[in-house]
Amino acid sequence: MMDRQTHRPPAVIVMSDLAALARQHRLITDIAGRGLTPLVIVGPTTDLARLTAHIEDPTHPLSRIAGVRRLPSPAVDGVWASVQDWITDFDIRGVICSGEVFVDPAGALSEALGLPGPGAWAARVCRDKVMQRVVLGDHGPSWRAFAPHARDTATSDGYPCVVKPAGRMFSSGVVKVSDDAELRAALAAYEPDETILVEELVTGPEFSVEALVHHGEVVWSGVTAKITNEDSSRYFTEIGHTSPAKVPSSESDALIAANTAILKALRFGSGITHAEFRLREGQPVLMEIAARLPGDAITMLWHLATGQPIEPAIVDLALGIAPRYPQPSRRAVQRFVDHRPGRLMDVRSAAQTVSWIGDDGYWPTVTSSEADAPARCASIMVGLSRGASLGTLHDSSGRSASVVVDLPWEADPVSETRVFVDQVELTIEAEAS
Structure with missing residues (x-):
C-alpha cells in the first residue's frame, strides 16, 4: 500500500491577525504562487466574519487562504492542539509569524517540526520584555521589573523615567513620568495582573533595524529612522518612519553591528527581526526586539526603497532558502x-x-x-x-x-x-x- 504521507499537500502556516494579514497580503499570494497551501491562525482581536468575507471574495488577495482558525489566546499548548490535524493532513513546509502575539508559539512550532525559524528560545525572549532586559542587559537601559504582587514597591532611581507594561504591544501603556506621584498614578492605570518595567529615560534619535537572518547569518539589514510624539506629550507613539534612515554611515553601521551582536546572543536561527534602538551619544541602546515583520508601513517603505517587496524573502527564510534582497537606491x-x-x-x-x-x-x-x-x-x-x-x-x-x-x-x-x-x-x- 502506498504511504498516505506522500499525498499530503505542501502547506505553510501563517500566524497573524486581520490587520497584519491586510498589510502583508503578499505573504499569502506568494505562498500560494509557489504551489503551497496557505493556512492561517488568528487571535481573538480578529473579526472572523470580516476575514471570512475577504476569503470568500475572489478579487481579494486573502482569498488564497485555504484554512483559518481563530484562537482565544496565543498559548503554546492551545495553538499546537489547534493545528494537530493540519500537521497530519498537510506536509507543513514552513511557519511564519507576522503578528506579535504569536511569536512564541510560532517559534516553538517551527522548532518542534524541524523547520527553519528563530528557535523557541529566541522567540520566547523576543516576546517578553523582562526576559529581553535580563538576557540582553549589556545592550539596554538600566531597569527594574515589578511583578503584579510587588507593584506597590515600585520605585525609580531617577526622574524622568519610563514606565511600561511588559506584555503589551503598539506602545500601549508606555508613558514618561517625572516624579513619584506620576509613577504611582501610572501604576494605578495598569491591569492588576500586569508586570511593569521602570526604565531610565534614554534620549537621542530613535531607529529600528530590520534584519533577514538565514540559519544564524544576517544576510540583509536596513536601518529605519523614527519620529514619535514624545516631544509634545508624555507618550511614545510612532508618527513617522524613513527607510533607510538619512544618517551618517558611522551611525547606521553602529546600529547594524549592535543588532547583529544581539541576534548572536539570542542564537537566532532564521526569519526577520525588527529591533528598536536609541542612539545615545552615538552608542546604540536597545529598546526592544521582535521576531516578526515590522509594523506600520515599514515593509512597504523597503519595497519602495529597494524596488522589491520583502514578503517573498520572508517565505524563502521559512522554507530554508537564503533570500537575495537588494540594497536601497531610494x-x-x-x-x-x-x-x-x-x-x-x-x-x-x-x-x-x-x-x-x-x-x-x-x-x-x-x-x-x-x-x-x-x-x-x-x-x-x-x-x-x-x-x-x-x-x-x-x-x-x-x-x-x-x-x-x-x-x-x-x-x-x-x-x-x-x-x-x-x-x-x-x-x-x-x-x-
Whole structure:
C-alpha cells in the first residue's frame, strides 16, 4: 500500500491577525504562487466574519487562504492542539509569524517540526520584555521589573523615567513620568495582573533595524529612522518612519553591528527581526526586539526603497532558502497626519486616492520608481473606520491617516514629504456631548 504521507499537500502556516494579514497580503499570494497551501491562525482581536468575507471574495488577495482558525489566546499548548490535524493532513513546509502575539508559539512550532525559524528560545525572549532586559542587559537601559504582587514597591532611581507594561504591544501603556506621584498614578492605570518595567529615560534619535537572518547569518539589514510624539506629550507613539534612515554611515553601521551582536546572543536561527534602538551619544541602546515583520508601513517603505517587496524573502527564510534582497537606491517615508479631537468622517487628498485599509482588509499594492525619479506620493492610508473617535495619541491605535512618499536618495525626506502631508484634508466632526 502506498504511504498516505506522500499525498499530503505542501502547506505553510501563517500566524497573524486581520490587520497584519491586510498589510502583508503578499505573504499569502506568494505562498500560494509557489504551489503551497496557505493556512492561517488568528487571535481573538480578529473579526472572523470580516476575514471570512475577504476569503470568500475572489478579487481579494486573502482569498488564497485555504484554512483559518481563530484562537482565544496565543498559548503554546492551545495553538499546537489547534493545528494537530493540519500537521497530519498537510506536509507543513514552513511557519511564519507576522503578528506579535504569536511569536512564541510560532517559534516553538517551527522548532518542534524541524523547520527553519528563530528557535523557541529566541522567540520566547523576543516576546517578553523582562526576559529581553535580563538576557540582553549589556545592550539596554538600566531597569527594574515589578511583578503584579510587588507593584506597590515600585520605585525609580531617577526622574524622568519610563514606565511600561511588559506584555503589551503598539506602545500601549508606555508613558514618561517625572516624579513619584506620576509613577504611582501610572501604576494605578495598569491591569492588576500586569508586570511593569521602570526604565531610565534614554534620549537621542530613535531607529529600528530590520534584519533577514538565514540559519544564524544576517544576510540583509536596513536601518529605519523614527519620529514619535514624545516631544509634545508624555507618550511614545510612532508618527513617522524613513527607510533607510538619512544618517551618517558611522551611525547606521553602529546600529547594524549592535543588532547583529544581539541576534548572536539570542542564537537566532532564521526569519526577520525588527529591533528598536536609541542612539545615545552615538552608542546604540536597545529598546526592544521582535521576531516578526515590522509594523506600520515599514515593509512597504523597503519595497519602495529597494524596488522589491520583502514578503517573498520572508517565505524563502521559512522554507530554508537564503533570500537575495537588494540594497536601497531610494528612500521612502511614512508620516501620520496630525488631527484634532472629534469623529473622523472623511479623508481627502489631491495627491492620491485614499485607502481605508481598516474597512477593506487590504493595503494598496505599490510599485517602485526609477532611482532618479522625482518624489511622489505612493499611498495614503487610513487605519480607522469612518466615524471613529480621535483624541490624544496615547498609542498607535489612535492615529488617523498616513502618507507614504518615495523620493530620490539625496532628497530631503522632511520637506519632500511635507508637500504631500499638507494636501491631506481630514473632515472631523465634534463629538456629541
